[in-house]
Amino acid sequence: xxxxxxxxxxxxxxxxxxxxxxxxxxxxxxxxxxxxxxxxxxxxxxxxxxxxxxxxxxxxxxxxxxxxxxxxxxxxxxxxxxxxxxxxxxxxxxxxxxxxxxxxxxxxxxxxxxxxxxxxxxxxxxxxxxxxxxxxxxxxxxxxxxxxxxxxxxxxxxxxxxxxxxxxxxxxxxxxxxxxxxxxxxxxxxxxxxxxxxxxxxxxxxxxxxxxxxxxxxxxxxxxxxxxxxxxxxxxxxxxxxxxxxxxxxxxxxxxxxxxxxxxxxxxxxxxxxxxxxxxxxxxxxxxxxxxxxxxxxxxxxx
Amino acid sequence: xxxxxxxxxxxxxxxxxxxxxxxxxxxxxxxxxxxxxxxxxxxxxxxxxxxxxxxxxxxxxxxxxxxxxxxxxxxxxxxxxxxxxxxxxxxxxxxxxxxxxxxxxxxxxxxxxxxxxxxxxxxxxxxxxxxxxxxxxxxxxxxxxxxxxxxxxxxxxxxxxxxxxxxxxxxxxxxxxxxxxxxxxxxxxxxxxxxxxxxxxxxxxxxxxxxxxxxxxxxxxxxxxxxxxxxxxxxxxxxxxxxxxxxxxxxxxxxxxxxxxxxxxxxxxxxxxxxxxxxxxxxxxxxxxxxxxxxxxxxxxxxxxxxxxxxxxxxxxxxxxxxxxxxxxxxxxxxxxxxxxxxxxxxxxxxxxxxxxxxxxxxxxxxxxxxxxxxxxxxxxxxxxxxxxxxxxxxxxxxxxxxxxxxxxxxxxxxxxxxxxxxxxxxxxxxxxxxxxxxxxxxxxxxxxxxxxxxxxxxxxxxxxxxxxxxxxxxxxxxxxxxxxxxxxxxxxxxxxxxxxxxxxxxxxxxxxxxxxxxxxxxxxxxxxxxxxxxxxxxxxxxxxxxxxxxxxxxxxxxxxxxxxxxxxxxxxxxxxxxxxxxxxxxxxxxxxxxxxxxxxxxxxxxxxxxxxxxxxxxxxxxxxxxxxxxxxxxxxxxxxxxxxxxxxxxxxxxxxxxxxxxxxxxxxxx
Numbered sequence: 001x002x003x004x005x006x007x008x009x010x011x012x013x014x015x016x017x018x019x020x021x022x023x024x025x026x027x028x029x030x031x032x033x034x035x036x037x038x039x040x041x042x043x044x045x046x047x048x049x050x051x052x053x054x055x056x057x058x059x060x061x062x063x064x065x066x067x068x069x070x071x072x073x074x075x076x077x078x079x080x081x082x083x084x085x086x087x088x089x090x091x092x093x094x095x096x097x098x099x100x101x102x103x104x105x106x107x108x109x110x111x112x113x114x115x116x117x118x119x120x121x122x123x124x125x126x127x128x129x130x131x132x133x134x135x136x137x138x139x140x141x142x143x144x145x146x147x148x149x150x151x152x153x154x155x156x157x158x159x160x161x162x163x164x165x166x167x168x169x170x171x172x173x174x175x176x177x178x179x180x181x182x183x184x185x186x187x188x189x190x191x192x193x194x195x196x197x198x199x200x201x202x203x204x205x206x207x208x209x210x211x212x213x214x215x216x217x218x219x220x221x222x223x224x225x226x227x228x229x230x231x232x233x234x235x236x237x238x239x240x241x242x243x244x245x246x247x248x249x250x251x252x253x254x255x256x257x258x259x260x261x262x263x264x265x266x267x268x269x270x271x272x273x274x275x276x277x278x279x280x281x282x283x284x285x286x287x288x289x290x291x292x293x294x295x296x297x298x299x300x301x302x303x
Numbered sequence: 304x305x306x307x308x309x310x311x312x313x314x315x316x317x318x319x320x321x322x323x324x325x326x327x328x329x330x331x332x333x334x335x336x337x338x339x340x341x342x343x344x345x346x347x348x349x350x351x352x353x354x355x356x357x358x359x360x361x362x363x364x365x366x367x368x369x370x371x372x373x374x375x376x377x378x379x380x381x382x383x384x385x386x387x388x389x390x391x392x393x394x395x396x397x398x399x400x401x402x403x404x405x406x407x408x409x410x411x412x413x414x415x416x417x418x419x420x421x422x423x424x425x426x427x428x429x430x431x432x433x434x435x436x437x438x439x440x441x442x443x444x445x446x447x448x449x450x451x452x453x454x455x456x457x458x459x460x461x462x463x464x465x466x467x468x469x470x471x472x473x474x475x476x477x478x479x480x481x482x483x484x485x486x487x488x489x490x491x492x493x494x495x496x497x498x499x500x501x502x503x504x505x506x507x508x509x510x511x512x513x514x515x516x517x518x519x520x521x522x523x524x525x526x527x528x529x530x531x532x533x534x535x536x537x538x539x540x541x542x543x544x545x546x547x548x549x550x551x552x553x554x555x556x557x558x559x560x561x562x563x564x565x566x567x568x569x570x571x572x573x574x575x576x577x578x579x580x581x582x583x584x585x586x587x588x589x590x591x592x593x594x595x596x597x598x599x600x601x602x603x604x605x606x607x608x609x610x611x612x613x614x615x616x617x618x619x620x621x622x623x624x625x626x627x628x629x630x631x632x633x634x635x636x637x638x639x640x641x642x643x644x645x646x647x648x649x650x651x652x653x654x655x656x657x658x659x660x661x662x663x664x665x666x667x668x669x670x671x672x673x674x675x676x677x678x679x680x681x682x683x684x685x686x687x688x689x690x691x692x693x694x695x696x697x698x699x700x701x702x703x704x705x706x707x708x709x710x711x712x713x714x715x716x717x718x719x720x721x722x723x724x725x726x727x728x729x730x731x732x733x734x735x736x737x738x739x740x741x742x743x744x745x746x747x748x749x750x751x752x753x754x755x756x757x758x759x760x761x762x763x764x765x766x767x768x769x770x771x772x773x774x775x776x777x778x779x780x781x782x783x784x785x786x787x788x789x790x791x792x793x794x795x796x797x798x799x800x801x802x803x804x805x806x807x808x809x810x811x812x813x814x815x816x817x818x819x820x821x822x823x824x825x826x827x828x829x830x831x832x833x834x835x836x837x838x839x840x841x842x843x844x845x846x847x848x849x850x851x852x853x854x855x856x857x858x859x860x861x862x863x864x865x866x867x868x869x870x871x872x873x874x875x876x877x878x879x880x881x882x883x884x885x886x887x888x889x890x891x892x893x894x895x896x897x898x899x900x901x902x903x904x905x906x907x908x909x910x911x912x913x914x915x916x917x918x919x920x921x922x923x924x925x926x927x928x929x930x931x932x933x934x935x936x937x938x939x940x941x942x943x944x945x946x947x948x949x950x951x952x953x954x955x956x957x958x959x960x961x962x963x964x965x966x967x968x969x970x971x972x973x974x
Contacts, residue, residue: 097338223339234337253346
């Protein structure tokens with residue numbers, strides 16, 4: 001696996017070993033280039049029966065179901081599901097806000113670990129993995145590939161990424177929706193500090209392109225609690241103007257704004273069928289990834 | 304607002320403490336990098352209006368709480384809403400009490416008089432203020448007298464009600480003299496009065512001097528008026544206008560004229576007048592409509608066994624002012640109508656002899672002794688009632704004899720001589736003769752009292768029909784009773800000695816028509832004779848006041864025969880009643896001006912104290928509230944309310960914060 005034996009801070013072998021027990025599945029049929037373990041929109045040669053279809057000239061006679069002909073005196077062709085691989089496109093938010101962390105880890109640390117684990121799991125089951133680091137635009141991108149060498153490149157990107165700059169996530173997602181040619185599992189790892197309405201539009205766009213969209217929403221506990229006791233000068237980590245405020249005065253309205261934002265997000269992801277997982281930096285990322293995997297495994301069979 | 308400990312107010316700048324703490328807290332800010340700016344911006348946008356208002360409200364309430372604590376510690380005093388004057392605890396307080404009969408008017412329930420209410424409120428106020436010394440002033444002659452404590456204002460007999468009118472200007476003057484002579488420090492003068500015009504004498508020229516004198520005092524002097532100006536509702540006052548003893552055959556009878564008056568024209572009522580003479584009591588109903596009703600010449604037969612001398616009372620049922628429900632009178636055989644005439648001009652002498660020698664009663668005899676100016680030493684002064692003098696004003700031994708006669712109670716009417724001399728008597732001297740062509744008539748005269756007053760039937764004397772052809776100037780300190788055009792005095796009485804009257808013209812035909820229109824001269828002379836006889840007689844009516852006090856002080860001790868008991872023995876002459884002194888009877892009653900006295904307006908009162916530290920608190924008889932009370936409890940309550948308000952405004956923050964955290968489910972998937 002680690003051909004260069006280079007240790008990666010964001011990869012924990014024990015966690016990965018536990019997570020490997022659950023396959024990474026797509027919620028929608030994928031259009032892959034090779035055979036795999038994911039459902040394909042096309043009929044194929046797997047052992048899983050799909051349907052009967054009337055014979056038309058040109059069909060392979062080997063697929064005629066003679067027993068059906070014997071019962072009905074009509075020619076039917078027996079079709080089977082096709083299995084293929086998927087394309088996992090990781091969208092990693094590398095804007096300045098991802099560098100925030102009130103505890104030992106920052107949001108970008110958690111994002112690295114989630115992204116690294118998913119990359120590894122997908123690669124292990126022969127799926128193509130690509131990664132795009134986004135902030136004000138697409139900072140760095142690797143298209144999905146199936147080779148283990150490509151996985152190393154993905155890990156290198158995760159290692160080297162530095163959070164900086166403002167966020168233009170909705171615009172970047174729109175761009176992805178237009179540029180990813182085939183159906184893919186698009187996993188967004190971000191704090192989603194953008195206008196919910198713009199995000200909803202981007203999610204719908206991806207959905208329209210038949211991508212399986214998942215989102216890991218990273219939040220820091222301090223961003224929720226906002227329990228500062230002293231007047232504070234807040235420096236915008238994405239380069240905006242600083243704000244001076246007495247948290248005691250504005251805490252109530254801050255909490256209201258957070259609640260409204262989270263309620264909007266909940267509505268948006270329901271409307272756009274986004275596989276949404278809210279993750280705080282204080283909880284083990286393994287739980288969030290496991291929830292993600294198990295949720296998908298439970299929904300297997302949808303085509 | 305007044306504070307008992309005003310030095311505590313120096314801590315008032317501490318009110319800014321919450322603001323300073325807030326500013327210091329603002330300076331202690333921390334700087335942190337922050338990711339969720341979108342929520343912060345949203346919260347800031349929402350907080351601009353209400354939050355800022357709440358912030359300042361909390362700040363204001365905190366400052367209010369601090370201010371309330373400081374003010375409460377300063378022990379604030381409430382002096383009524385109309386009298387919020389500055390100042391702290393005075394070094395001394397001088398109480399001027401108006402103890403006149405009108406101050407005995409009671410509240411509608413009849414529980415407490417104005418005087419009692421005022422004294423009680425004064426005691427409560429003084430005990431609260433705690434001045435270094437308390438001085439009580441009830442008598443202008445004695446001036447302020449130090450009392451052992453504020454409670455003495457209600458306990459001392461000398462602070463009780465009297466029948467005499469108060470002289471507020473004189474009381475103030477005595478207070479000023481005390482402050483000036485004793486060098487008192489910060490002084491508060493508390494006047495308790497009902498602002499009656501006869502007590503305040505707003506037209507008295509002394510007011511200007513009093514104002515100037517107080518204004519020039521180096522000490523801080525505050526004057527507080529506790530006023531009860533409301534008139535006594537439904538009050539009637541009874542007064543005896545005259546008592547005459549008549550002999551009919553072997554029987555004697557009293558002829559009494561009684562008047563009942565009230566301040567306003569109320570409904571027609573019938574009042575029972577109760578006459579008590581010795582053990583005999585008679586009741587006569589008198590119908591009162593309008594402001595006054597008079598029972599004229601009511602005859603009361605006397606027992607044959609009774610002597611010619613006696614006393615009695617006339618009373619009406621109790622009403623809102625008990626001080627004017629009873630009137631005392633004494634009677635005796637009238638003194639002889641004996642007059643002395645001194646006149647240079649024979650024509651004048653003849654006229655004076657005639658008007659003095661004709662008695663108004665047909666059975667009365669009148670004698671007139673004509674004297675020469677130099678023959679006074681041989682005159683029989685003892686039983687003379689009046690001296691009519693038309694000559695140069697007396698000087699030397701003659702002046703001494705006349706002065707002794709006047710001080711004994713005799714009346715003197717001076718007429719100008721042909722050749723006036725610079726000599727003065729009783730502070731008045733003759734000026735120069737002035738001719739009037741054509742003749743002039745008096746333009747104004749006093750119709751309410753003195754020698755030219757209206758008749759009992761309220762008819763005015765025909766002074767307007769007089770023709771004055773020549774008049775002599777009256778120079779000196781005299782009060783005009785009648786004036787010619789141009790305010791030239793025609794008849795005036797001396798301000799220095801009571802009983803001395805000056806007439807600026809003579810009855811001679813060249814000078815005036817006094818002889819031709821004899822009514823005026825006759826009334827003037829006969830009234831003077833009556834006055835003199837009243838004093839000389841063994842039964843005498845006196846108005847309570849300084850004159851009665853002087854009479855009491857000059858003769859044997861007074862023994863009360865009738866009238867309300869109580870009152871200090873040193874205040875004989877101030878209380879109503881019948882007294883015996885030697886072999887004479889003296890009936891003392893309230894002055895006539897007390898019956899119809901109306902309150903001077905607040906504006907006029909304020910004008911009397913213009914330029915001085917003066918405040919007025921208006922109350923009513925029976926008021927139970929204190930005029931000065933400590934109100935630190937109100938400030939503590941205000942502080943508590945401010946703290947509760949501050950707490951309520953600050954309260955909603957924590958629950959909102961908890962709700963925000965509780966609403967977030969970090970481990971749950973939303974979709």
